[in-house]
Amino acid sequence: MSEPRVRRAEIAIEQSHVDRVYTRLAELRQQAEAMRAKGYEIGHGAQREAVFEQASMLFERDMMVFHANQTLQTLDAEYEGLVFGRLDHTSGETVYVGRLGIRDAEFENLVTDWRAPAAAAFYQATAEEPMDVVRRRVIRCSGQSVLDVDDDVLMPESVPADMPVVGEGALMAALGRSRGEKMRDIVATIQKEQDEVIRAPWRGVTEITGGPGTGKTAVALHRAAYLLYRYRRQLGGAGVLVIGPSGVFTNYISRVLPSMGETNVELRALGEVLDGIEATRHDPAPLAAIKGSLRMRKVLLKAVRDTPPDAPTEMRIVYKGEVLKLDAKELEKVRRKVHTQGGPPNRSRVRAAETLLEALADKAEEYARADNRTVDRAELITELGERIDFHRFLVVWWPVLYPAEVLRWLGDERRLARAAKNVLKRDEIALLAASMRDRSRGWTVADIALLDELRVLVGPPPKRRRRHRVELDAEQARDSRDSATRQRPEHYDEYSHIVVDESQDLSPMQWRMVGRRGKYASWTVVGDPVQSSWPDPAEAAQAREQAFGAKTQHRRYTLRTNYRNSAEIFDLAARVVAGHAAEGDLPHAVRTTGLTPQIRTVDDTTREISVQTAAKELLDAVDGTVGVICAMDRVPEVEKWLAGQAEDRLKVVGSLDSKGLEYDAVVLVEPTELITESLTGRRVLYVALTRATQQLTVLASDETWLDGGNAEGAPAR
8 A cells, every 4th residue: 555545545544543543532611511510500409508508518519600600610621633643562562641531431541641651651761761552653643633644663573464554754754833823832843862851750850951942841830730749739739829921921921831731730930930020121131230249138137226307306205394315426326226016117116116115214214314314214115106206207217118108218328328238349339329220110020029029128018907898799609719719829839840941040139039929839941041131140159059958859840942043143152152162062963954044234224114115025934923123212113113013923023032042034134232232142133133933134233243253155064
């Protein structure tokens, strides 16, 4: 039988099985909907029963509705190719692998969840270690339709005479597919080195390093899905937090975990880690380096202990006809004494009141000694402590502190200079104060870590009395119950597992912020030292180890194969960063396309039309997305140039926001600007050059970014 006929016959066989799977999926969905409806009926019945029976019936209702909704949530996830693999074992057993485990009505396996031990051979088996797998088949689907199959024979000597073998190159075919706006999962094409990381033990710290395109992010997300499947009892209740470099990035990866059935994982950008505030703007590199340094903790601690700007500088209170007075110097002495005893200011108001009363008693005794009188110290403290005028003074002299308020105080350069004495240099103080004065554009990403640090330093504000909660009626309770069970308290710090992507860019202060959320967590940390944009790796490493705490297990995996970039594109990227990376730090690109990156010269008069032309050329050349990457402060300008041009497939992104993203083709605008806007410039340029999977066009007004290379012709590795 000819190859096309064999392929069609095998596709038909797999289509028959996929049809069975989707039929069973529909049955399971109907059963879950019936269970939910039954739960609601029980709830309505409980309203008519005696009071002592209601609690039991409502609990039964809640459990039925909860489990039914959980099941429906899993079944309704956006699965792209629910069944994607098949294993034929030497024993004759056939195992289908997919995104969800499904059994038929007789409890026979129709699909094995990709995370289950029985599916591990789909990723781990090789010709050297076949794990009793004769044939491994990749099944490519669109919706419920099987489009193609692709086989690997792992034990040629064991292939039965009647076992057809078709296709080749499943991984390369997947790599060649066009990119969309969202990252895809890689469950059908996970490679052996990646699978080892995904299935690594959950305790301790698992570090994943590797260059661009090695699948670090995808592996980390699949690891999160695997851990929740394998250790749901240990991890599911406390929750999993995934932290990415930007909102652009977290939006890009947002469908990966839901596509694998995990919808309760929190995704947050670094500018969103602190509850209630969202920041997307980045500081210029020199300013970000100041804000991210561990020196800022000393500055913030001093700022918290400084006298608030509006605090009174004198206290006068009448006691038994005599005016007791404390001047600014004496009040400052009292404040220092309270702070010396430790504890956040918002938790120290009682201590502040007691110390202030002691100072007033000292003053009264001083006055009394001058007149040869005595003072009943205990009586004075008790009486003044109950006076309304004393408490009115205390409220304004020792106010409740809020992080944003304290950070804004540092816009006063003299106040900042006091807090930063012997910590920051004069030019750093001026730069930081100017930033804090200008709040017209809101907070920056680097500010979020400072606000979180201040949150801890000042302590929680006093709790306000909550108004009596209005009871929800039955329908409101039913609609809100599922979302309520997933809500975390503000500033939640009990996550069971934390994933940090692009970890090489976290500043020391950001590591402190992230570490507070992971006091009890195991960690998956993803990064590439060559892509680092933080200028002091040693300081960041120190803060990172403190964030991990006393985790005894620390394992490290290095991914060395670049699946994203063509070799032609990666050659150029490797060239510009060669002086900043050790030989073994760069991955190996496995694909060649024959398409050399285009390097074109532009100037102020031709830049706009050149960007427009290059973008149009690449949109015509590829089926997926085209990214236009430029310096952060040039983004609004470039967006205007490209307004209305294929907006669904064309994305303009700043250099710092391009981390972790990928496009079919990229237009890189003025690479030298990317170098100069960052303290680790060539590393940022390296990141931008490695975002394209197929084609790359660079528009430059100079050649310095090539590090002395020739702007014409094919770049050399």
